Amino acid sequence: MNDIRKRRKYLVDRPVQFRFMGLVVLPLLVLSASLYYLIYYSVFSEILIPEAIVAMLLPAMKKVNIVVVIAAPILLFLILRAALIFSNRIVGPIPRIERELDRVIGGDYSVRLKVRNKDELTRFVNKINLVLEKLDRNR
Numbered sequence: 339m340n341d342i343r344k345r346r347k348y349l350v351d352r353p354v355q356f357r358f359m360g361l362v363v364l365p366l367l368v369l370s371a372s373l374y375y376l377i378y379y380s381v382f383s384e385i386l387i388p389e390a391i392v393a394m395l396l397p398a399m400k401k402v403n404i405v406v407v408i409a410a411p412i413l414l415f416l417i418l419r420a421a422l423i424f425s426n427r428i429v430g431p432i433p434r435i436e437r438e439l440d441r442v443i444g445g446d447y448s449v450r451l452k453v454r455n456k457d458e459l460t461r462f463v464n465k466i467n468l469v470l471e472k473l474d475r476n477r
Contacts, residue, residue: 348426350433358425363417374406428458435463447474 349355378399431453441449447470451463 348422348430350426351429354429355422355425358429359418359421362421362424363414366417367414370410378403427456430454431457431459431463435459435466439466442470447477 435451435453438449438451450467450470453460453463457463
């Protein structure tokens, strides 16, 4: 029942996948920005630190800023890529399932829905296939 071919397109249903990716990425970005703000500005603005310590911390914090500016886009790209792949495991099989169900609606009860091994809808599709099998036997 499982089709092991690789999916060629990762963006199958853009609006749904972008919403899913937004659910993953936006909270992560807000959390990261909040933590950065808290750490960086709290240290230098809110806490009364003697001038000697500030003089030592400032170069270190500038280096941290450089690392953050370089690492943030790379990390964001990796997170978006992972979110895209995971969202495709949920949303990707839906157009194919719809096409196969249209054949069933047309009267072809011998159709069995196919999913890839890593798709998240595997258990759901297996249950539909059981229903189709019973319908096919009863005809």
